[in-house]
Amino acid sequence: xxxxxxxxxxxxxxxxxxxxxxLLSAILLYILVSHTHCEHDDWYRRYPFFLGGRAxxxxxxxxxxxxxxxxxxxRLVCAAWEFFFCSYLDSKTPYNIANSIVFVVxxxxxxxxxxxxxxxxxxxxxxxxxxxxxxxxxxxxxxPAPAETLCWMCGSIDYLxxxxxxxxxxxxxxxxxxxxxxxxxxxxxxxxxxxxxxxSNNFAVVGI
Numbered sequence: 103x104x105x106x107x108x109x110x111x112x113x114x115x116x117x118x119x120x121x122x123x124x125l126l127s128a129i130l131l132y133i134l135v136s137h138t139h140c141e142h143d144d145w146y147r148r149y150p151f152f153l154g155g156r157a158x159x160x161x162x163x164x165x166x167x168x169x170x171x172x173x174x175x176x177r178l179v180c181a182a183w184e185f186f187f188c189s190y191l192d193s194k195t196p197y198n199i200a201n202s203i204v205f206v207v208x209x210x211x212x213x214x215x216x217x218x219x220x221x222x223x224x225x226x227x228x229x230x231x232x233x234x235x236x237x238x239x240x241x242x243x244x245x246p247a248p249a250e251t252l253c254w255m256c257g258s259i260d261y262l263x264x265x266x267x268x269x270x271x272x273x274x275x276x277x278x279x280x281x282x283x284x285x286x287x288x289x290x291x292x293x294x295x296x297x298x299x300x301x302s303n304n305f306a307v308v309g310i
Contacts, residue, residue, distance in 0.1 A: 120234040124209050127238045128202040131252060135198045138253040140188075147181075147188035147256060157189040179302035183259045194255075201258055204266050211269035212237055215276070264302050271295040 140148075149155060150166045157163050166189065167182040174181075187197040216233050242248060250257040274295065278288040 117230065120213075120231050123234055123238050124206055127209070128206045131205050132198055132202040135201055135253045135258075136194075138249070138255075140194075141254055141256065143184075143256040144188050144254075147184045150185065150189060153189075156192070157185055160186075160190070163190050177260065177302060179298060180256075180260050180264065183263065184256050187259070188255060197255055201252075201262070204258075204263050205252070208262060208266040208269065209234070209237065209241075211266065211273050214273050215269065264299070267295065267299055267302065271299060 147166075150157065150169070152169050153162055153166055157166055163182060163185045166185040167178055170181040170185075171178045187194075187200070191197070213230060213233050216237075217230055245251060251261040252258055271292065274288055274291045278285065278292060
């Protein structure tokens with residue numbers, strides 16, 4: 103290990119420890135998801151009856167989501183992701199990886215929101231470390247129905263992914279709110295996420 107790396111770790115030990123904990127948590131989720139069987143909704147998405155089999159192209163994915171929108175429910179974004187991962191991709195591995203990445207973003211968004219108005223009496227890096235530790239350690243025990251909301255393919259896309267998008271919306275909104283100038287990139291991000299959430303799971307937008 104180089105001297106510069108040692109100095110960096112020493113100066114940022116709390117942030118490094120937080121990142122390691124989040125990474126280990128994501129690996130744990132990946133292992134759990136890898137051993138989670140497909141449920142009935144996953145098989146329904148895998149072989150859409152109106153396509154006569156699996157989706158063979160991205161156009162089929164959007165067509166399946168559009169038909170689902172008119173027949174089943176209004177979760178247009180969720181359905182598109184579900185048909186993409188369950189039907190178009192002939193492997194569960196890409197979903198397992200994507201789900202772990204979404205989980206990391208979910209944790210990061212939560213930590214950002216919790217530390218948005220950080221107490222001035224605490225060192226910010228240490229504060230983030232304690233928040234990350236408590237959140238990661240308690241989340242698996244307090245998360246409602248983790249098998250359905252974190253591991254099951256359609257369930258995770260419906261709930262974890264859409265909740266993550268809602269939290270990202272709040273992160274961008276707060277960053278824009280605290281900005282002194284008109285940042286068009288942030289404003290554009292808020293607009294795009296507004297549309298994305300508006301045609302996603304209704305559950306995701308109730309809090310906002």
